[in-house]
Amino acid sequence: MNDAGPNVLEIGGLDTSYGRIPMLRGVTLDVPSGHVCCVLGANGAGKTTLVKAILNMVKADAGSMKLDGKSMDAWPTHKRVEAGIALSAAAVGTFHKMTVEANLKMGAYYINDDSLLRERLEEIYISFPVLRERLQQKSGTLSGGERTMLAIARSVINKPKLLILDEPSLGLAPIMVETVFEIIRRLCAQQMSILLVEQNAQKALSIATTGYVLQKGAIVFAGSTDELRESEFAENPVM
C-alpha cells in the first residue's frame, strides 16, 4: 500500500519524561510498511507513553520521528492525525453521550466529502456487523467488547497510513479477544501498516512480522518475530 519507503514510521532516540522522572529512554523503532510490528511489555513499561508520544500527546524531550520519511517532530497532534496516524485505544473510552454512528463520524473528522463518508461507513458496517445493530445507541451503553470494536472502527474509517492499536485485547473475554484479532488479521491482509502494542505476547506474535520488547522505558529487544519467539522474552509473556 505504501511505496514511500520500507518504513512507514521511524523513531530514533526518543526520550520522554513525566515531570522530572524519565519515562522512555532512547527508544528507536521502525514500523515496516504494510506489516504488523508489535511492541510487547509489562504494565508500566512505557507502552502507552510511547503510543502517545507518537501522536505528540506526550511531549518528546529528545529524538526524532518520521512518517513516510518526512520529519514530523514539529507537528501538533491534530496534524499528525490528519497526516494519517490513527490511534485506537479502548481504554480512552468513547464520546459516551453520542450515538455509535456519531462516534464513527467524529472518527472520520478529516473526511469532508459526504459520499466518501457514506461509502466508508458502509465498509465499516460490513466489517463490524455488531456496530450496525447499535448505530443509534449511545456509545456509553456499549459493552467492553463492543467499545473495543468501536475504537478500532473509529480509527480505520480514515484508512490511515499507520494504525496504532493500544492493547486491543485489554479486559476482554477470550472469545472477544479472538474476534478482535480476527479483525486485526483482516486489516493486516489488506496490507495496512500496524503498530500493535500488547501485553498478550502470544496473540501479538501470531500476526506480527517484527517485534520489540519494552522494559522500564527502554527497548531491550528488537528483531523479527521468529527471533523474538526463540529469545528469553517469549518465555514470560508478561515479562
Place this chain on the structure above:
Amino acid sequence: MDMFWGLLMSAILLGCTYTLVAVGFSLFFGVMDVVVFCCGDIAIFGSFAIMGAYVAMKSAGLFDSLPFVVCVALLLVIGAVFCAALGLVTYRFSIKPFQNSSELMPLLSTIAMGTIIKEILGLLFKPAVNTVSTALGGESALSVVSGRNPQGFPALLMPNGTVTERNITIIVITILILALLFLFLNRTKMGLSMQAISQNKELSLMTGINVSRIIIITFLIGGIMLAISGFLLGSYQKLMSFDDGAMYGAKGFSAAVVGGLRNTWGAVAGGMLLAFVEVFVSGYIPRGTSYASIVAFVVVVIFIVFKPEGIIGEKTAEKV
C-alpha cells in the same frame, strides 16, 4: 389570575437573563473543565460597552444620520466584539497559564478577573457621566436600583412599544439565540467538536480535533453570547450597576449547576427554575421579595444534594 400571568411573564423574562449566563458557564465548563467565574462580569461588561458606545454614537450624531435599527445592530456588534475580546483575554491570562495546576487556580484567577472587570467599569462609568438616563423615557425604572453608580440603559428594543411588547421581544430573542446555539452545537463540525471535547478530551485529540483552536472559538462564542445576555439584561432592568455581575454570575452558575454543569439544556432549565422560584416567592409570599434569593439558593442546595447530575442529566457514568 391577572397577577399569575404577570408573574409568569416576569419569571420567564428573568429566566431568559439567567439562562444565557448559565449557558455561558456550561459552554466554558464543557471544553475547559473549569468554572469561569467571571461570566456575569463579562455580561455586564457587554451591557456597559453598549451603553458607552451608545453615548459615543449619540454625541457623534449617528442616531440622526443612520436608521435606528442599523444603529442598534452596530451597538450589538460593538458589544459582541468587546465581549469576545474579553473572553479571549480571560482565557489567555486567567485560564491558560494554570492549565496544568490545580483546578482551584483558574477558579480563583477568574474570580480575580471578574473583580478587575468590575472595578474597571466602576472607574470608567462614574455617576457624573450618566448622560443617558434621559433615554429611559417616562417609566419609573428607579425602583430596581441596586448597587453603586447605577447607569440608565438606553431603550434600544422597541423604543416606542409598550413594556409587554419589549418583554416579548426579549423572550423571542433569547429563544432565537438558544435555537441558533442548538443548531451550531449539533449541526456544525465546530459545535460537534466542542461537544466531543466536553465528553472526552483525550479521545478528541486522538480524533484529530485541534483542541486549542476549538477552546479559543468557544471563548469567542461564549463572549458573544454573554454580550447579548448583557444587552437583554440592560433592556429588561433598564438600570445597570457595574457590580451587578457578581449576582448574575452567582445566579447563572447556580442555574448551570442545577442543570448539570456540562448540559447546555440543563442550564436553560436551571435558569428558568431559579427565576420561577424567585418571582413566585416574591409574588405570593407576603414580603417575599426579601427572601426570594434565599429560597432560590435553597432550591439549588436541594438539587445539589438530591440530584447532583442535574435536572435533565442522564446518569452518564460510562459502563466499565
